[in-house]
Amino acid sequence: MILKIILPVLLSGIFNLAFSGSMHLVKVKATNKQQRSKIANVAHLETINSKFVTAIVNDHDLKVLKKKFGSKLKIEDSFAVHQHKGKKRPGGGGDEYEFPKGDEKFHTYDEVIADLKNLAEKNKKNVKSFIIGKSIEGRDLMGVKITAGGFSKESKKPAMMLIGTHHAREHLSTEIPLMLAEYFVKKIKTDSAFKSMMENRVVYIVPLLNPDGALHDIQGKKYKMWRKNRRKNKGTDRIGVDLNRNYSYRWGQGGSSKSPGSDVYMGTKPFSEPETKAVKKFIEEHSNIKTMISFHTFSELILYPWGGTYDPVGGQEEKVFKKMATTMAKWNGYKPQQSSDLYVATGDTCDWAFAEHNIFCFTFELTPSSMWSGGFYPGAKVIDSTFKDNIKPVSYLLKYTDDVYKVLK
Numbered sequence: 001m002i003l004k005i006i007l008p009v010l011l012s013g014i015f016n017l018a019f020s021g022s023m024h025l026v027k028v029k030a031t032n033k034q035q036r037s038k039i040a041n042v043a044h045l046e047t048i049n050s051k052f053v054t055a056i057v058n059d060h061d062l063k064v065l066k067k068k069f070g071s072k073l074k075i076e077d078s079f080a081v082h083q084h085k086g087k088k089r090p091g092g093g094g095d096e097y098e099f100p101k102g103d104e105k106f107h108t109y110d111e112v113i114a115d116l117k118n119l120a121e122k123n124k125k126n127v128k129s130f131i132i133g134k135s136i137e138g139r140d141l142m143g144v145k146i147t148a149g150g151f152s153k154e155s156k157k158p159a160m161m162l163i164g165t166h167h168a169r170e171h172l173s174t175e176i177p178l179m180l181a182e183y184f185v186k187k188i189k190t191d192s193a194f195k196s197m198m199e200n201r202v203v204y205i206v207p208l209l210n211p212d213g214a215l216h217d218i219q220g221k222k223y224k225m226w227r228k229n230r231r232k233n234k235g236t237d238r239i240g241v242d243l244n245r246n247y248s249y250r251w252g253q254g255g256s257s258k259s260p261g262s263d264v265y266m267g268t269k270p271f272s273e274p275e276t277k278a279v280k281k282f283i284e285e286h287s288n289i290k291t292m293i294s295f296h297t298f299s300e301l302i303l304y305p306w307g308g309t310y311d312p313v314g315g316q317e318e319k320v321f322k323k324m325a326t327t328m329a330k331w332n333g334y335k336p337q338q339s340s341d342l343y344v345a346t347g348d349t350c351d352w353a354f355a356e357h358n359i360f361c362f363t364f365e366l367t368p369s370s371m372w373s374g375g376f377y378p379g380a381k382v383i384d385s386t387f388k389d390n391i392k393p394v395s396y397l398l399k400y401t402d403d404v405y406k407v408l409k
């Protein structure tokens, strides 16, 4: 009932009606993680409780869901969305690539790049910009590194990495790491204790890993609820790979789809995408990275490995993950849990980072808590409060980056 009333209001502000495809809000009965995992093989789940899940799915995924879960499935609503197919977008700028009215505070790709360059330019002692690779449409994937006491011993300093926006429509997940970059730089200058800690730390921040998708999502100043990158898949007009299903660890073993039309399409092989390949290369070249956060939206969760199996990671490592997640959650009020408690999903960043590089990696699902409080498009009003909520959790992770096992003492 609530859905029926709220959804049209919620969505009418988001989507225009120039028809070229549809998205559907569906509700599927599922009472445990095993049942949820079966649904997650087809679609990305948005809301989860003990009775059902909801998902916003495209036409392709709806068809598959109907086939597999017909009797358990209910379509709550359908709505038209614009799809711009395959056209390469020159640069990142222009009026067409601005956020919808009221949300201009969010950073476009050009604005992210300008801010990162500016931060490095004005703080040469403490900040350097770098490029980890190019997106599928050829945009630079830019980040900044932040330290105190110079970069000559960078490779010996324990490092934390922050990555934002694997998923195009999760724009808040660009803002938070970007604001954290500015925050850490300022803090080095104003807080001597922090500065002295940063003499033995590096922070690597890549706030926008999927610029093509993020720009597509706002093209024409209308949100499109786009999730994937903008790969033109061979032999089909279906666009995009789910970057957070494209990492190699347990790739393709659940919670992702082999079908290019799916919103959780895993790609043709692990690291088939330039965006994930760039992360892989950067991390391989920086063995000083010990901790990491991959920012996503939404649900207000702190997730830790494994996501690809119900098994826990075990040993001291599991204790560290739990202790860190529950401590960080005290500050931001999010729910800490093992990723697969929601449902199994393979090929994500954190499982790979931990399995292959022993990096203590957390997925933060940022504000809001549900679709009914804004979902992927909560509005610019949440940016500042979400940032404030996450300063302490991220600073805590940074503090223990030199030796995460210290949290057990």
Ligand SMILES: [Zn+2]
Residues within 6 Å of the ligand: 166, 167, 170, 244, 296, 297
């Ligand atoms: Zn995401």
